[in-house]
Amino acid sequence: MTSRRGFLKAGGLALFGIGLGGLPSFVAQAANQIKAPGLFKRRKTLVCIFQRGAMDGLMAVTPFTDQHLKAARPTLFMSAAKNATGKSLIDLDGRFGLHPSMAGFESVFKEGRLGIVHGIGSPNTTRSHFDAQDYMEAGTPFRKGTDSGWLNRAVGLLGHEAATPFQAVSLTSSLPRSFYGENPSLAINNLQDFAIQMKGNASGANMAAKSFEDLYDQTAQGLLKDTGKESFEAMKMLNKIDTKNYKPANNAQYPNSSLGNALKQIAQLIKMDMGLEVAFAESGGWDTHFNQGTSTGIFARNVNDLSESMMAFWADMGTLQDDVTIMTMTEFGRTVKQNGTGGTDHGRASCNFILGNDVFGGKVHGSMAELAKENLEDGRDLAVTTDFRSVFSEVADKHLGINKDSVLFPDWDGKHIGMMRG
Template sequence: MRHSCSRRQFVRFGATGLGATALALPVFEQWLGWHVSAQEPHVTQPRKRLVVIFQRGAMDGLSAVMPLADEHYRQLRPLLAVAPPKAGDPSTALDLDGRFGLNPHLAPLLPLFQAGTLAVIHGVGSPDGTRSHFDAQDYMESATPGRKGTPDGWLNRYLQAAPLHRASPFRAVSFTQLTPRTLQGKANVIALADIQAFKLQAGSATKHVTTGFEEMYAQAAADALRGTGQESLEAVKFLKRANPGRFQPEHGATYPSSPLGNALRQTAQLIKANVGLEIAFADCGGWDTHANQGAPGQSFGQLNRLFRDFAGAIAAFVQDLGPERMRDTLVLTMTEFGRTVRQNGAGGTDHGRASCMFAVGGSVRGGRVYGDVPKLAPANLADGRDLPVTTDFRTVLAETITHHLGLAQSGSVLPGYPIKPSGLVGFLGR
């Protein structure tokens, strides 16, 4: 699908392919006599922005947000259970609402919950019972659980359903090496691992190239620049003029030096640069905690480290943007499934069913834990072992699409999943 604009502006390359094209930019321009005008055309600024973080590996929702009074939780997790809140003890849970507690390693998120800008949706997951990471991620990113072969992802279908006149080449950006499943499809997106590498390579090629280099590229240059190659170069030029790198973290925000921290820092830079960003996507891996998950009172442990990075990156992003920019921004987290209620013999948990999602933003009806988490007695567990799915993840997506992004109907984005307004979770205001 092409948006109506004065030039073809978009790119569907991964970062590697784009970098190779950008490196040869001065040579291509000399060969073709092609020139990008110094004045970039106006791009439409979206009404709202959505930042999706996918926690790959299946995040343990019961360690993130736990039922405080459930004795089964502590019995089934003698080493991993987080103790109820106790004043002065940093290893205990942080009280959310008297019923649920927040893992102490997620402490940076507590002020957001208390301020009413962060909500938790618990017991959420896919109706398909697969325990395969590959299949579960595919179903969640396509938003068609149980259906393999869906050609596009739900975020790409949203872009197709809500075209913008003079849409920015940076309307949808994934901070990944390759386009993720959720953004694959007919609508144009950009995948890049790093803004600086994307932007600065455009001027890095020497004017003196070898004969071998010329022979390698001369034959293909014209064809490349007539299609996706030209779109790539225009996107590079667009970003160089916007120069988002000039925007440094504000309001005392400090991002973790991690892939997620860097992705959210750069997302904030694109927002501040007014490049027309509407959808941003970031991966956050490592959540498959079969062993050495980490007790809540320990600073080490795989899950504890991930929680600290996850919470620190999101809190820094919110602080960096400030209330005015966050008013129109929603951060939504996802994971393919949860973990078993019972810990295993290796100090970890195995593949389960439901987990929890976090929603942060100015339109969030926060300070609440949404969804249904039953008593963790064996009779209430899925397959006698897992937290059951009581909220279909597509319900959360439908509310995001209609109440935040403003699409009148979510049917084209979530095919085969009709939903009535009364069936929504209610975590978003209009």
């Protein structure tokens, strides 16, 4: 007989496609037989946002006093000096300036809730988007074929079994590499319309084309009987929630973007007490080879969407802010020197943002030497001075209470950098 854990471990549940009213009848019937809720204990939630395409950290958070950067970017360099357009960098500490389209971050940085790590990246020097993302999401930058993602391993280190299939949720159309592995996880494209199918490794991948009812037929009748009080109570709850007419708290205004909509739905799941502990969302369009722009243009629109989406989510959390930490990541950064088409090419280090009440914020962490050519990696890139694993592990350890770095990030024995309080 297929056990509950074995059934769920076969792969992540991917929820997408048809309307809420289209929940398979046998699932709805099982859910309706379940009585009182109260299964889910409120826990802390880590929300990770992957900026796919490689964000230019030197434009997001600019070392504006560095004359080498100014010379390397004659049309892309931005100053913190006030000007008539009001589009100057936001001076954070006399050395680093925040892009003006990220003005929403200024208040939480000054309040000590937003921390920035500069010079962060992978020790693997690949400039391939696919490989760099794979290494970062697997958490094993020198090992291909790792069968689990670091967030899936984090779920396994939480110290308790999932009382609900909503413990780990990605608001994406397919399961991200970060969630691959033996611990149950969900990929939900949209809370308002979904269907159920299996996706993942081994037997789960082989069964992906079959309907959920086909999969159910392959298991014992005991599956619903034994696990309905856990798995299907969550589905019953989701089926009854009016997700379409959700009203964010504190007049939070989410951008009408893929990221904004994803974070809005993550906020709903947190408030619905669905047992969510690890959430994932994506932001695309960061591969700015052409016409990157400065205070306007592609990059400005992207960072505005990122900051406005995160700040809307933060406002929406209200009294739950103590329970939530948001962390961004990107596969690598961009070249120090601009190219001939008004853009930047694949580089090495970038920066990331961590927002939460247990973050040591109000500071640009990490180490960055003057951007003279002799200090650049390969003579062209911002050097990686902070291994992404030192930040990711510290956030997971301090916020989620995980303290097994050797399991979370195999082959790494580095140190934390002091990003988190406590």
